[in-house]
Amino acid sequence: MSQQPISSPAWQDAIFKVLKEGGTKQIAYVPDAGHSGVIRSAIADPDIEDVVLTTEEEGVAVVSGAWLGGQRAVLLMQSSGVGNCVNMFSLLQAADFPFFTLVTMRGEYAEFNPWQGPMGxxxxxxxxxxxxxxxxxxxPEEVEEVVxxxxxxxxxxxxxxxVLLGQELIGRKKWERK
Structure with missing residues (x-):
């Protein structure tokens, strides 16, 4: 039995297109459903190194190091991860590196998890x-241009x-009982 490929929303495909056409060579991320299409595309692309992180702040260092090595890199994270990065953002200012991150938002539209509210x-x-x-x-129709x-x-x-990607792009989330 073969598996059907998981399709991504068109707005996620548009994001990957922008990153690929822009010469992105590394995509660093903590796994996140809101970025799943971009992550799958990065993993499948032999020209892009996908870098799985244990915490988002590592991603600031990864994309900075990529820049020093002559490559463009992008950090994907959820809004809760921004709080993990605040101190590390000092590196960007001190060294004056360019920086690009895509942030899927939580704590907004139809949020079910009160833990996500404050950082959102x-x-x-x-x-x-x-x-x-x-x-x-x-x-969805504004994602490609904004990114x-x-x-x-x-x-x-x-x-x-x-670039903050509003929670309404991803849709409602809810706890699932198994």
Whole structure:
């Protein structure tokens, strides 16, 4: 019995297209359902190194090291992971590295887990306090343009950019009993 490939939402496919066409060579991530399509595409692409992290703050170092080695790298994380990175974001400012991250949001639209609320509400402010420019995409039809604009700001203009991917893109989540 063969397995059917898992299809990704079109907006996730658009993200991977932007990253691939932009010359991304490394994608660092803590596994997350909201990034699953991009992660699967990175794993399947022989030209992109997928780097599984144990914590998001490692990703700041990974993408910084990639830049020093002449490669473009992107960090994928959930909004709760932004809190893990705040101290590490100092590296970006001190060394003036370009930085690009895609952040799937929690604690917003139809959130079921109260643990996700506080960091979800603080994500944008935390990023901005650390000198990272924040863009947001909440509708599937705006994802490709917003991600492309953020990618170019990071790697063409040398900015530090986070694109927040609104929770409504991913849809409702709920606890499942087994």
């Amino acid at each position: 509400k603080a994500t944008q402010a935390a990023l901005e306090l650390m000198g990272i420019h924040v863009l947001r995409a909440s509708k 492309s604009a953020g990618f170019d700001a990071a790697f063409e203009a040398g900015e530090k950019v986070a």
